[in-house]
Amino acid sequence: MxxxxxxxxxxxxxxxxxxxxxxxxxxxxxxxxxxxxxxxxxxxxxxxxxxxxxxxxxxxxxTGNNPSPQSAKQLEADQMSSIKHPADGKLMGDWKEGEKLAQSGRGFTWTDDPGLPVGGNCYNCHQISPKETSYGTIGPSLYQFGKLRGTSEEIQKYTYNKIFNAKSYNACSEMPRFGHVGALKPEQIKHLVALLLDPESPVNK
Amino acid sequence: MKRLIAGMLGGLLVMGGAAAQTDKKPASKPAAKPAAQAVQAAPAAEVKDAATLEFEKFRAEMEDSNPAELFEMKGEEQWKAKRGPKNVSLAESCDLGKGVGQVAGAYVIHPRYYADANAVMDLERRVVWCMVEKQGFKFDDIAKKPFADSNSTPDITNLVTYVATHSKNMKIAVPLDDPKVRDAFETGKAMAAYRAGPYDFSCNTCHSGDGKRIRMQQLPNISTPEGAIKGVQGWPGYRMTGGVMLTHQWRMTDCFRQQRFPQPKYASDAIANLLTYMIGTANGLEYKGPGIKR
Structure with a gap:
């Protein structure tokens, strides 16, 4: 915790x-x-x-987003320790559901209805599927993310953890902590993992 | 005029759609590239997309018939008319740093420090101060609905547009050698770096690097003069989306909405500090007057 x-x-x-x-x-x-x-x-x-x-x-x-190496390590371990994994232990869901989540940028602003589901905001900052040409460039391109990395258990875990809490790998990452703040549930993060890793996802075609 | 704009905008959207089609090609190519290179293969961020180029061309063509002129004309009437509980005009009572009633070159010397208000004020804040102190309007009445929507445009927006028009093609000259203004600049700079809220965002998350975008929206890098002027240019501006005239204060407020922060108070130190940082960083560069925004 x-x-x-x-x-x-x-x-x-x-x-x-x-x-x-x-x-x-x-x-x-x-x-x-x-x-x-x-x-x-x-x-x-x-x-x-x-x-x-x-x-x-x-x-x-x-620290201007640049904590000492010891401090960064401690923060990252602390963030990592609160990551929750899906009950069934599986980390890859349905890439089509992931694509829908990735498209939605809604949630948490003062004009958003707090009763409605929150989106993944992914395309705001990342290139992902080549079919979506309106994408942001604040984060790196995720095109061919899985094709370049495979779908090993280790990669699945890394991808899941990164979306759940990007600060668990990089203490002052610009990326929000989607799982940590409750914006996305473990089940939804699984779908995003699939969007990035599933060989059937357009990301990896 | 509205119909003309709508027609041209329609054409623009079609062009934008066509541009999106051609954009697809580079994205589907790098399949055969080695790992490290392919990850870097996102199109060069500095390159403007075709839709942006088309919009800039359109904006240039519209310059002679900018809808902002309608608001400017209203603003001029309101500047000169005796109004408010005290029945005085701003033209005979309001000092925007160039002497009472003078508007020429006033927009580009803001934010600045006013001893009579003991505050650093951006232009909009200063005009509000004059409306309250000189004309007797109530601040809370103005702050209740400070920005335009598709139903109505507040007087303050007309007035700001009028004043801004009279700084067209002038160089930005925020008096940063004034210690109070320098203090606002440094505080604004620190505010821009402050991360908080559910998404850990600061202003700098989006506005401290060159060539960044959210979706297709270009983001000005406010930490450099060349970037900061892009954040200043075109405000106040006529926004095609919704057909409303909006001020730089509105832009700052909506940024905080997207940052998932609570709302900055209207005409506050918070906004004045941030505008001092942004506009002050653009010092020496030319302001082109009220603009047109997507």
């Missing part, structure tokens, strides 16, 4: 800063948090507690 350290410390940072030697950058990150607290308001499902960092976010924020 990952400890969700809601860093109250960050919110009271001005007091800490006063006791520390002057550090311009530190001053401004503390000031930035003050402004977020003062000038943001809840709307729809986007409650104000979303502004508070969890332990991992706090360390990434304070």
């Amino acid at each position: 990952t400890k969700k350290i809601i860093l109250l410390a960050a919110m009271t940072a001005p007091f800490m800063i006063a006791a520390q030697p002057a550090n311009a950058e530190g001053d401004y990150s503390a000031k930035a948090i003050e402004v977020f607290k003062k000038d943001f308001q809840p709307r729809g499902q986007a409650s104000i507690d979303r502004l508070a960092e969890d332990g991992l976010q706090a360390i990434c924020n304070r």
Whole structure:
């Protein structure tokens, strides 16, 4: 179980800063948090507690996304330890279901109905199936992901874990922790694993 | 005019569709490539897709009849008319940093610090301040519906569009040598790096690298002058989707929606800081006036 350290410390940072030697950058990150607290308001499902960092976010924020190797290792192990696997132990589902999830970018914004299912947001940032030409480039291309890596148990586990919690391999990865935050359920992540690894998926054709 | 725009947009969408077809080719090719290379085989991100190029051509053609002009004209009337509980005009009371009533070159010198308000203000925030302090409007009434939708456009949007028009083809000149403005810039920069929320996103997740996209939408890299100017250009802008006139404040607010954050308050320090960082980074580059957005 990952400890969700809601860093109250960050919110009271001005007091800490006063006791520390002057550090311009530190001053401004503390000031930035003050402004977020003062000038943001809840709307729809986007409650104000979303502004508070969890332990991992706090360390990434304070190290410019570049924690020390020891710290990174510890964070990654901590994130890894909370990954939940599907009850039946199988990690590959139906790639067609995975494609539908990959297409949907909805969920978690203040205009999204919290009662509706959340999408995988995959095409927002990644090239995946060659049939979809409207894809983002924030993340690497996943075209031929499985063709290049095979479908070994190890690769399946890596792919599943990466989608469940990308921070379990790279502490300050830009990629959201879809399983960790409950955006996607294990059953849905299985479908995305299939989209990337199944030899029948258009990704690997 | 609306019909003309709709017609041209229709044509544009068709062209965009055709472009998407031709885009398919490179994606289906790299099958035979060795592993490491094929992973890198995503099309060069810097290259603009055909739909974007078509839109830019269309935008250039539309420049002489930009729908923003309609809002600008309304804004001019509202700037000059005696309005509000105090029955004064902004033209005779509002100082945008160039002297009372002066609008020429005012948009490109914002955000800036105002001693009378003791705050760093982006242009929209400053006009709101004038409406409240000089004309006697209530801030909460303005903040209740600060942005346009397909039903109505608030006065503040017209006013901002009017002022912005009078900085067309002028160089951005945010006074970063003013310590208060510099402070807002540094705070805005730190805010842009702050990761939080369910998806761990910061502004920089999307806006700190060159040539990145979400789906087909190009993302300006606000950490460089060349990128930051792309984030400034075209605001306030007439958005084809929905046919509404929207301001830079609206753009910032909608970014936070997509970041899965709560909502920034209207005309707040938060937005002024971020705009100081973004517009200040674009200092020295030319602002082309109100634009047209997809």
